[in-house]
Every structure is written in C-alpha cells, then in structure tokens.
Amino acid sequence: MKINIVVFRRFFILFTMLCAVLSCEYSEPHKDALVESETMGSRRIVRQVKTLFEAQRLKQDSNIFKGNLTVDWQSLSMQTKDSTTYYVFEAQTVEKWQVESSILQDDIFNVIAFVNNNNEIEVSLLKIKPHKESPVQDYSFFNLESFGGMLYFYNLEGELPLIAYWEDGQMVESIENELIPKNKLHFSTAKCAQKVVRDLKLTSKCNSLDPDCDSNPLDPCRGGGGGYVPVVTYYYTDWYKIYSNGDSEYTYTQYNGSTTEYVYVSNPDGGNYSQSAYSYYNYYASGSGGYYTNTAPEAVAPKRVILDTTFQNNDKANCTFEQLLENSQLKRLLNDFFGEDAAYDLYFEVVPNLTCGNSGDPEGCTSNNLKSEGAVTIKIDQDYINDVQTPTLFIAQTIIHEAIHANMYLAIYNHVNGNLANIPDVDDFPAIYEEYRVLNNWQHEFMADHYIGLIAQGLQEVHLRLNDQIFIDDLVNSYPDLTLEAFYTNLAWIGLNGTQSQTTYLSNPDNLANYSICYEAAKSNSTKTPNCN
Amino acid sequence: MKKSICLIISILFVMLSLSFMVRRSQIEQPLYFYFNAQDSLMSKKYSGYDKITSKGIGSLKYIYLLENDNIIFTPKEKGDNPKRLQIASKDTLGFNVKTIKWLKNYNGIQRDSIFLRKGNRKYYVIEKQASDNKLYMVEVVFMQETE
Structure with a gap:
C-alpha cells in the first residue's frame, strides 16, 4: 500500500x-x-x-x-x-x-x-x-x-x-506507463487491452497467433485512432580494422545496451493496427497519412559477434580474441556459424564462478539459446582467465573449442528446423548427427573425431601472434624430437577428457608422455601476458 | 428459400469451424514439467523414481539429468525474481504435466526436435517452494549447455 x-x-x-x-x-x-x-x-x-x-x-x-x-x-x-x-x-x-x-x-x-x-x-x-x-x-x-x-x-x-x-x-494523449488506460488504446474488450498492456511491457506485440487478437474480422486489437507502440533501440558499435592501404575489415560488434520508448502512432484511416514497433516504422516509411500493415516485416538482424563488457574489459580474454580474429581457422568457424544470411548472434562473456550444466569447474561453457533468443553464448570462467598460471595460448584454445560447440548447436538447430546445417569440414551433418547423438557427451566425441586438426592449426596460427616466440624457440630447442605440429595437436586434446578418441590416443605411452610434456611446458612457460597490439 | 438459407448457414458454420481449427492449430500446447525444489525429487505423484537436480533451492536453473544430455530450463524473465503464479495442487491435473519418464520415451534427436523446433510452444516449470510448501508455475525457456 x-x-x-x-x-x-x-x-x-x-x-x-x-x-x-x-x-x-x-x-x-x-x-x-x-x-x-x-x-x-x-x-x-x-x-x-x-x-x-x-x-x-x-x-x-x-x-x-x-x-x-x-x-x-x-x-x-x-x-x-x-x-x-x-x-x-x-x-x-x-x-x-x-x-x-x-x-x-x-x-x-x-x-x-x-x-x-x-x-x-x-x-x-x-x-x-x-x-x-x-x-x-x-x-x-x-x-x-x-x-x-x-x-x-x-x-x-x-x-x-x-x-x-x-x-x-x-497535447493529443498522455499515458501512464504502468496503468495504460484501456480506452486510450481503442480496444473493445478488457481482455485484449490487458493482453496488449502486458505485451507492451514485454516490448513485444499483439500475439499474431492469438485467434482472439489478430487476423480476425472482429479483432478487438484493431481500431482507428491510434495508440502507443514500444520502440526498442539497441545500441551497437561496429569495430573495423583499418589497414595501411586504406582497406577495412569488420572485426566485431560491441553491444552497448538498449532503451525502450513508447511512441504514439495515430491512424487516421482506421485501418488495421498492429501493436508493434515495425508498424511505427512502416507508418512513417509510407509517408504521412499512411496505414499500418498487419504483417510485421521480418526483423533482419545483422550477423554479430557481440563482446560483453566483461569480456572487453578483460585484456587477457579480449586481446587474445583480437589475435584470434586474424586466425583463418576461427574465421572459418565464425563464417560457418553465420553463413550468408543468418540472423543469429554469438555472445562472448567472462563470468565469475562459471557453472555449466552439471559440470564441476569448467573453464568455458557454450549455451544454446537459439530458440528463445536467437543466440549462442560463450562464457569463459573469470578465475581461469585471471589465473597467473593460465597462458594466453590456453585461452585461445578454450575460445576455439567453445566456438566449435557454438557451430554444433547451430547445426542441430538448423537441422531440426529443416535448414541446411552449417559446420566446417562436414559434408553430411545429419548423418553425423544421427551417428553421434546416441553417445554420451556426443559433442566432445564428435569434436575429438573431426576437429583436432582444425584446433591444432588454429593454435599454431595464433601462437605466432601472442608474443610467445621465446617459448616457441625454447620448446624447439628443449624437445628436438617434438614437432610444433605435434605440440599443437596435443594441446588440441585439452577439454576432451573421457572421449573415446582421446582415450585411444592416450593409451599409446608415447602419446601420453608427449601430451603431458606439451601441457606442462605450455602451462609453465608459455606467456601469460596478453598481446594487445 | 428456407433450404437455401439453411444451406448458407450450414456452409458458413462449417467455414467458421474450419477457420477456427486452422487458427487453433497454430498454437502449440504448452508443456508443463514438475519439480520439487524442497528435496530435488520428482514428485511421486507424477513419477516415483526419476531423480532430478535442482541447483539450490530457489535457484534459477533446473536440470533434468538424462543419459546423453542436459536439458535446462531457465525462467523466461531473467533476474532473481521470475514471476511465479501460485496454483492449487488439484489444478495441475489439468495441465498434463510431463515427467522424466515422458522425456525418456524419446531418443536424443526427437528430444531436440521437441525443444528446438521453431514455434510458439511455451514451457512451464511447476515447482514446490521449500519456504511455503506451495506450488508455483514459472514460464521458462529451454537451453543447452556444454563445457
């Protein structure tokens, strides 16, 4: 009270x-x-x-x-x-x-x-x-x-x-946000008015599939006069690399937040009225005195890699990611994720005390929110990144590993919805999916069987950009029998513990010894300082 | 004349019925899942033995432990205070509440189809709050997580 x-x-x-x-x-x-x-x-x-x-x-x-x-x-x-x-x-x-x-x-x-x-x-x-x-x-x-x-x-x-x-x-009309007067919205029934009030609060629109509220000759959501529509403005900054020859290349999009405003739209013709921001834009696009279309156009979202401020503000994560963007393997993953015209977002976040399903203490986690939010989110554990024992090479490995999960989630989503699945190096994803889906931890099994090479190549490429040449030289001198390709291949197995392929690989004593050498060498001696240049 | 009027009315009636059915078919029925936040066990009323994990009382994550994958629901309204609609115990009988057993009738691909297909299906979790021992319904969204 x-x-x-x-x-x-x-x-x-x-x-x-x-x-x-x-x-x-x-x-x-x-x-x-x-x-x-x-x-x-x-x-x-x-x-x-x-x-x-x-x-x-x-x-x-x-x-x-x-x-x-x-x-x-x-x-x-x-x-x-x-x-x-x-x-x-x-x-x-x-x-x-x-x-x-x-x-x-x-x-x-x-x-x-x-x-x-x-x-x-x-x-x-x-x-x-x-x-x-x-x-x-x-x-x-x-x-x-x-x-x-x-x-x-x-x-x-x-x-x-x-x-x-x-x-x-x-003044034509005024409205109080929490208690929108029903008569001001021109709805003939309280039920629909309440529904629209709720939808307005959710910055959504009159549910186009509700038989009581749309596409109905007696549509209580219809009406002349006008009403308020929510207009959500999303703020983004696109970042480009500018090369010395004047060329530019898109790198990523920074999400800055959003604001919501309610805009009054008059409807002098008394035609169909759709409570959506799109109608608002349609109205003005059609010129003064135009009318609303009852079918809102599809929202065409640009393909976006969105770095949360928690990610941007963490040099170790952000600078390593920047270096990875120069990496052809990560570019392949991102290009395949987005395809030609996909309307999906890929978020990167750094979170404290990361949990992931029922996993114990994960370094990274990929969440599939494609159905509810049209997005996949990659989260990296804050303690793992900030740990003085975590080299930037491991962070690069985690990002590539999680990006492959993101591709798999999108491929499944596309497949389930009857679309062509985008995923690198796999010609027939539906068949692969059928084969692996019955396995426990199937994404890791799939990754272990098909993506060790991609991860290893990605690590080898990006390592040259991590200001870690001293470690690379020392590694070559200290382990002359170990090729660099083998070093990165061993690191590619990180995060795939328990998979059948890794178990088979490590059952070979030489592989097991090399894996241990590579992991410990990188953890002890590879640089922990990000290259932000 | 009477026959004609009757015929027209009959046709109109059939058309309206069909039109209504078409529109109704566009709305997928919600799926309701039951959790007991007090002891993290599926209610015996719906399933006698399938164990579930609820990450902490009042936690935002609800996880079915399935053989091959995690199926996770998170409240549709993000934040610490998702909307909870209190319901009477007898009301749940009309919701056709789903259980682990129901989910396990499907293989992994079928489950993905249930949860990932584009559509307007809504999911609700019915949970029993430890604090007041009452049932609440929360609208949730489906997600998956992999380490």
Whole structure:
C-alpha cells in the first residue's frame, strides 16, 4: 500500500507538471534567470537539484540514459505558476548515443525541478522528441509552441512514469506507463487491452497467433485512432580494422545496451493496427497519412559477434580474441556459424564462478539459446582467465573449442528446423548427427573425431601472434624430437577428457608422455601476458 | 428459400469451424514439467523414481539429468525474481504435466526436435517452494549447455 501511495504521488506530481505545461499561460521566462539564480533561495535549490541528480547518477551508473547525460547547470531558466516555481536546466546526451533518424529530430533533454508542498525538491527528466514534421526550434519545458512529437517524463530512478503525444503545440494523449488506460488504446474488450498492456511491457506485440487478437474480422486489437507502440533501440558499435592501404575489415560488434520508448502512432484511416514497433516504422516509411500493415516485416538482424563488457574489459580474454580474429581457422568457424544470411548472434562473456550444466569447474561453457533468443553464448570462467598460471595460448584454445560447440548447436538447430546445417569440414551433418547423438557427451566425441586438426592449426596460427616466440624457440630447442605440429595437436586434446578418441590416443605411452610434456611446458612457460597490439 | 438459407448457414458454420481449427492449430500446447525444489525429487505423484537436480533451492536453473544430455530450463524473465503464479495442487491435473519418464520415451534427436523446433510452444516449470510448501508455475525457456 505504501508503494502504491509513492507511485501515485510520483505520477500525480508528473501529471501536475504536464498539466502545467499544457494549460497554463506562462509568464514570460525570466529574462535574466542567471541573475536571479544568484539569490540565496535559488542558489540553494540549484545546489540541491544538482546534488540530488548527481547522487542518483552515481547509483544508476549502468543506466544508459543517465550515464550519458550531461547537464548544463548554468543554463537555469525559471517560471512561476500558481505559486510554484519551476527550475529548468538544459541537458544533452553524450554524442555516441545519438541515433540518426529519418523520422525524428534529435532529442532535447531538460532537467526540471520544483519545490512541493512539503518543501521537498522534486526532480524529473524530460525528453522532448520532435517529429521531423515539427518546426525545428529550441523546444523546452517552457516552449512547446508548434511542437509535435513525444514528451517523456522520467523520474530519477530512470523509470518512465508518464509520456505524452503532442501535435501542433497541443497535447493529443498522455499515458501512464504502468496503468495504460484501456480506452486510450481503442480496444473493445478488457481482455485484449490487458493482453496488449502486458505485451507492451514485454516490448513485444499483439500475439499474431492469438485467434482472439489478430487476423480476425472482429479483432478487438484493431481500431482507428491510434495508440502507443514500444520502440526498442539497441545500441551497437561496429569495430573495423583499418589497414595501411586504406582497406577495412569488420572485426566485431560491441553491444552497448538498449532503451525502450513508447511512441504514439495515430491512424487516421482506421485501418488495421498492429501493436508493434515495425508498424511505427512502416507508418512513417509510407509517408504521412499512411496505414499500418498487419504483417510485421521480418526483423533482419545483422550477423554479430557481440563482446560483453566483461569480456572487453578483460585484456587477457579480449586481446587474445583480437589475435584470434586474424586466425583463418576461427574465421572459418565464425563464417560457418553465420553463413550468408543468418540472423543469429554469438555472445562472448567472462563470468565469475562459471557453472555449466552439471559440470564441476569448467573453464568455458557454450549455451544454446537459439530458440528463445536467437543466440549462442560463450562464457569463459573469470578465475581461469585471471589465473597467473593460465597462458594466453590456453585461452585461445578454450575460445576455439567453445566456438566449435557454438557451430554444433547451430547445426542441430538448423537441422531440426529443416535448414541446411552449417559446420566446417562436414559434408553430411545429419548423418553425423544421427551417428553421434546416441553417445554420451556426443559433442566432445564428435569434436575429438573431426576437429583436432582444425584446433591444432588454429593454435599454431595464433601462437605466432601472442608474443610467445621465446617459448616457441625454447620448446624447439628443449624437445628436438617434438614437432610444433605435434605440440599443437596435443594441446588440441585439452577439454576432451573421457572421449573415446582421446582415450585411444592416450593409451599409446608415447602419446601420453608427449601430451603431458606439451601441457606442462605450455602451462609453465608459455606467456601469460596478453598481446594487445 | 428456407433450404437455401439453411444451406448458407450450414456452409458458413462449417467455414467458421474450419477457420477456427486452422487458427487453433497454430498454437502449440504448452508443456508443463514438475519439480520439487524442497528435496530435488520428482514428485511421486507424477513419477516415483526419476531423480532430478535442482541447483539450490530457489535457484534459477533446473536440470533434468538424462543419459546423453542436459536439458535446462531457465525462467523466461531473467533476474532473481521470475514471476511465479501460485496454483492449487488439484489444478495441475489439468495441465498434463510431463515427467522424466515422458522425456525418456524419446531418443536424443526427437528430444531436440521437441525443444528446438521453431514455434510458439511455451514451457512451464511447476515447482514446490521449500519456504511455503506451495506450488508455483514459472514460464521458462529451454537451453543447452556444454563445457
């Protein structure tokens, strides 16, 4: 009950602010607000607003919205209405989060504060998102004349309690995020409205397979007028290598997070209405007065290797991976994983205390989330990477090993769904799958039988890039009978313990001795320092 | 005239029925799996002997120990507080709850087909919470993990 009161109070405050914007005839802004701010009262409020805002920013450092917002505390403007003085500061996001849009102008941010009846300072963030059709102006909380677009009121927790849609300087509709009014969404039944509210919260859409809610002549999800659709923006940075001859080559994509906004879309024709972000884009793509298609187009996700910040921030993992990207064997694995037009993601993460199924203490783990998330995730154990006894060559081996698992998972997924399976060096994956699937630990059995050569070649290639030449020279001098090919082949068996092929291989005393020599030599003497150049 | 009207109504009825059936067929029935978080044993009500592992009480991972592979469900809503819908014990009878025995009727390839095929099938885990000894239903997603 207490929570409800707090939520209600916050909503009430924000709604009051919106009303203030809407209905009030503001007095002209103070011409010399900065001078006024020099008064004791204003200075105290400015200081307190700044303290409140910065304190919350520290708590919410991972929040994309606030973590990238800079406030110009010198830009104070004030207006008083009904004995309440509103303090407004200009703010902007760091440039890297600005997204070029053909339908929206750049975002404008205001920090708004006022003193409530309990003599407490209330602080909110206002994001103003003008449509392209809206006249280009310096819109602000105090200046919404001719404004068309969306207003987003955020609280300092980064939540979005209130949004409003405006046209020609007038508010058309407003909506409170948690309790979307059913009548505002134009749904004829409470059941469907509840469903859509739920879907909106999940940033999904009206379930296209629900016979009660789509493709139905009596579709309660249909309706004229318009409504709010969630627009999720995913932020990525593509990284390319630039060569001296000017050529460039894609390396990987860094995932920076996502934001979700609710956008009001009007539908003057009263045609089919699909609650999806795609409809929103379709609408604007079709021009003013267009209509919605009831069939959302397929989302075409680019092929992506996504490095989590835990991976990027770990030099040993990240720099070794960078060197592996120069490796033709890993490139083969990645190319086969993605194929020509696959819409799958491959995530890399570093996690503490890694668990993997019912395995004891794994160094790496590959998780198949293809059905639920369209992704495979490769996790590497943090302690294993950071261990001073773990050479970068072992980390490279783990990454290649897990990348092969990723390929197998994708191949199975494709096979089960009737698609051509992508996997290196295997012509007839379905037959191989049938053969191995009955075995315990079948992926490792398969890897041991078919991929030792690929892993060994990959290790030999990347080792030259790990700043480990001294170890290689010493190895050649110390073990003249051991070829480098044999050294990398022995390392390729790591992680395949218990497989039939490894058992057979190690049953030969010479192989067993060589395996032990190679493993111990690499563990003791191979470099543990990543090559980040 | 009456005959014609009756014929038209009959045709419309058949068409509507077929249309409804086609739409219904697009929705795959959810699969429900039962876990007892208190002692990590499959409920005797559904299976008397198949042991399962639940990684810690209230853990987010639920694992069937099968012969050849791990089948893992994780709550659809990530985080420490997945939505749990409390259900009465008698309600589970209508869910056609699946057991280890049911899964073991399929070979590995068939199991992969059940869980990996594209579709809209939902999975739910019905778990008995140790804290209050009540049954809760959690929507989960299927995943696999390999070391």
